[in-house]
Amino acid sequence: MQIDLFYIKKRLSEEFNIFDFYSDMEKNNVLLSFKGAINDDLVAAIIELIEKKLELKSESTKIKKKVFNILVECLQNLYHHNAEFNEKNDEDMAVVVMIAKNIEGYSIVTGNLIDDVKVDSFKSKLEEINSLDKKELKQLYKTVLTEGKFSEAGGAGLGLIDIGRKSGEPLEYGFIPFNDSYSFFSLNVKINQ
């Protein structure tokens, strides 16, 4: 099945204004934004870039480490999802990653396509993570680490728990129907100071 990855872009192309795009990024203090296919070299490049940018920031090492750790986990989730997508569709999936800084702290936002059949199990995982407190998340992490049960329903299990644990904030997410078989999944991870 052929997926038109550029459908949204085509539809919006007439309205697209590069200055608005720039202003939005400025207003939201975007440290880094990337849209496109992802591979291991890119993951490495983004990690290196953000590490250098974080070095110049005045926050505590603790916050910087959290941002770095969560970003690595998010990027590698995207990387593994893309590998799966590529196997099915014989093309790379365009993903989007953004890191912004606001008064409360940092936001790491990602977006990628996800097979509709996985949406429900994904949603329930996210809901479960959000329903647990710090101690319960620690327990879930240990259980999944030793038994690996959580991840069987489509990967990204331990990664998401780890992201939730390190963030300490509820994971914000959304699913937007994209076409007959895929939804656009967005995740916003907050790292507050």
Added chain:
Amino acid sequence: MESIKLEGTPKTPTVEFNSENGELLLKGRSIPENSIEFYKPLIDWIENYSANAGSDTILNVQLEYFNTSSSKCLLDVFKKLERISNPVTINWYYEEDDEDMLEAGEDYDAIIDIPFKMIEVEEI
């Protein structure tokens, strides 16, 4: 048996597994996409080593970062060490204020039947 010496990279840790004195070191960062590829030879090495381990074995874990894919492999490393009948110690280093790394060490300590020594340092 041969010792292992691997230099660290931006995604993988420095590894020094010394079969002579039983001192094992993992230092730096462990964030490869495919951790199994990296850890398989290390786990095999410990398997061989455990057959004639020295009187004392010490693993120094001095990691700055590790991803969840590595966390499973680290668990396998510790499980292999658990099978050694002679005394084994794991020194778990963490940078001051890095609660996440301290907690990660405590998680393993709760799962693995080897004493973990938590060591706070200024910088890894």
